Amino acid sequence: MTPTLIARDLRKDYPMNGETVHALRGVSLRVDSGDYAAIVGPSGSGKSTLLQLLGGIDTPTAGAVELSGTRLDALSDRELTRLRLTRLGFVFQRFHLLPVLTARENVELPMAEAGVRGPERRVRARELLDYVGLAQRENHRATQLSGGEMQRVAIARALANRPAVVLADEPTGELDAATGREILDLFLRLNRDGTTLVVVTHDDRLAAEAGRVIHMLDGAIRD
Amino acid sequence: MRSALPPSFLALVAVLALVRPAPAAAQLPGIAVERRLAGELSLRVGDTLRLGAAPDSMRGVGVVAAIYEPRPDPAQITKQDRYVRMHLPDLARLLGAPDRVDRFGVALRPGIAPDSAAARLDRSAFGYQAYPSAAIASESSQTFLVVSRFHRAIAVITIVASAVFLLCVMLLKVEERRMDAAVMRFVGVRRRTIFGALLLEAAVIAVLGSAVGTALALAAGAATNAYYRRFFHTALTFSLITPGIVGFSVALSLALGLVAGAAAAWRLVRTRPMVLWGRG
Numbered sequence: 349m350t351p352t353l354i355a356r357d358l359r360k361d362y363p364m365n366g367e368t369v370h371a372l373r374g375v376s377l378r379v380d381s382g383d384y385a386a387i388v389g390p391s392g393s394g395k396s397t398l399l400q401l402l403g404g405i406d407t408p409t410a411g412a413v414e415l416s417g418t419r420l421d422a423l424s425d426r427e428l429t430r431l432r433l434t435r436l437g438f439v440f441q442r443f444h445l446l447p448v449l450t451a452r453e454n455v456e457l458p459m460a461e462a463g464v465r466g467p468e469r470r471v472r473a474r475e476l477l478d479y480v481g482l483a484q485r486e487n488h489r490a491t492q493l494s495g496g497e498m499q500r501v502a503i504a505r506a507l508a509n510r511p512a513v514v515l516a517d518e519p520t521g522e523l524d525a526a527t528g529r530e531i532l533d534l535f536l537r538l539n540r541d542g543t544t545l546v547v548v549t550h551d552d553r554l555a556a557e558a559g560r561v562i563h564m565l566d567g568a569i570r571d
Numbered sequence: 572m573r574s575a576l577p578p579s580f581l582a583l584v585a586v587l588a589l590v591r592p593a594p595a596a597a598q599l600p601g602i603a604v605e606r607r608l609a610g611e612l613s614l615r616v617g618d619t620l621r622l623g624a625a626p627d628s629m630r631g632v633g634v635v636a637a638i639y640e641p642r643p644d645p646a647q648i649t650k651q652d653r654y655v656r657m658h659l660p661d662l663a664r665l666l667g668a669p670d671r672v673d674r675f676g677v678a679l680r681p682g683i684a685p686d687s688a689a690a691r692l693d694r695s696a697f698g699y700q701a702y703p704s705a706a707i708a709s710e711s712s713q714t715f716l717v718v719s720r721f722h723r724a725i726a727v728i729t730i731v732a733s734a735v736f737l738l739c740v741m742l743l744k745v746e747e748r749r750m751d752a753a754v755m756r757f758v759g760v761r762r763r764t765i766f767g768a769l770l771l772e773a774a775v776i777a778v779l780g781s782a783v784g785t786a787l788a789l790a791a792g793a794a795t796n797a798y799y800r801r802f803f804h805t806a807l808t809f810s811l812i813t814p815g816i817v818g819f820s821v822a823l824s825l826a827l828g829l830v831a832g833a834a835a836a837w838r839l840v841r842t843r844p845m846v847l848w849g850r851g
Contacts, residue, residue: 405757405844406850429761430759432757433760457758458759
């Protein structure tokens with residue numbers, strides 16, 4: 349398989365109250381194209397920090413991340429922003445849609461930023477909303493959607509620019525069991541359709557359905 | 572016959588007393604009475620009046636030939652003076668001083684400078700003092716200049732306070748958007764785009780704010796005019812909001828809004844996304 353995402357000996361230290369907290373203590377990881385990897389572990393084990401480093405949101409204290417052969421630490425802030433826009437998709441626990449925009453406009457946002465023309469991005473946004481089962485809600489504002497619907501819009505937004513990897517941080521954390529199940533099914537379908545997924549979760553069901561589970565403890569991988 | 576008027580009701584020079592009905596109105600000198608005076612004395616056209624230079628010398632008789640609306644004058648609205656108008660010979664006869672005049676106006680031909688004409692008149696005869704009308708207007712409008720400066724000072728204070736308020740609003744709005752801005756940065760939205768969006772929002776707030784402010788000002792101005800017109804029985808305009816004032820205020824608020832928005836947005840986009848996210 350082609351490696352899509354590679355992490356080499358990632359370390360992340362934070363200063364806190366005059367002391368150094370070692371959030372990550374040398375994590376190495378390889379995610380291949382088409383993988384569905386779940387990162388699990390107790391709170392404070394470094395799962396979210398790892399996801400932030402993999403996504404180029406934060407910079408490691410040491411080590412490197414490579415996405416499709418490009419080292420993230422070699423990129424300028426502008427290049428990294430562009431890479432996040434075009435090669436990565438993000439799904440957050442609390443959805444984080446822009447409340448003043450409709451579902452379709454939220455999905456269009458990354459495409460607009462990438463320079464996709466209006467008619468083309470509207471067609472793509474409608475396709476994605478149809479894919480996540482929200483074709484009828486495209487003109488509803490984010491505030492008019494339920495939690496599950498907002499998360500599905502967020503997934504559609506993450507897919508907008510056909511990313512190499514979708515990174516999700518506790519995507520079912522704010523949802524009830526039934527709605528969480530719908531999101532799990534959607535992730536499974538996404539992966540079957542070829543999307544590479546890396547998901548940080550506390551949800552045992554999600555971990556059980558992922559093709560690969562990475563256990564973390566105290567800033568390191570334990571398996 | 573009605574009693575003589577109190578001295579405060581002195582007209583230009585005449586004291587009036589009403590005689591009704593008129594015995595031979597056609598031969599009597601006609602006078603024009605100011606609307607408010609006519610209203611206060613229930614005068615009508617055709618009524619006959621006794622006239623005099625003082626309450627104890629009511630020698631003349633005249634007939635109300637017209638009731639007129641005086642030209643609105645800001646300098647007169649708080650005064651209790653009431654006026655009648657008479658033909659000059661009738662007035663001279665009433666005063667008993669046909670060869671005396673206190674003041675008179677001189678109309679200049681186009682092209683003649685009022686200052687040089689006044690200076691020439693002053694030189695021509697001892698005892699004359701000629702003033703250009705602009706100098707008289709300036710002298711009589713000193714109070715209004717002071718009031719105008721006072722208004723300007725209030726306006727400046729208001730603008731400064733509004734600017735501070737607008738900056739605070741923008742900073743608060745930006746603070747509310749820290750998480751949104753972080754997420755936008757995470758998903759690849761450029762700083763420039765976020766900056767532009769916030770700037771646009773600031774401009775919209777400023778324009779909407781100035782539109783609301785203009786509407787409020789128009790309403791307050793209309794209420795002010797209605798109240799004081801009734802209070803002073805005048806057609807004067809007390810509050811005037813011109814298109815120029817509206818244009819200036821919109822432009823000013825837009826400029827202030829853009830500055831406030833730019834300051835707030837700059838602060839936001841310079842902050843690292845992880846700090847905005849609360850993890851930095």
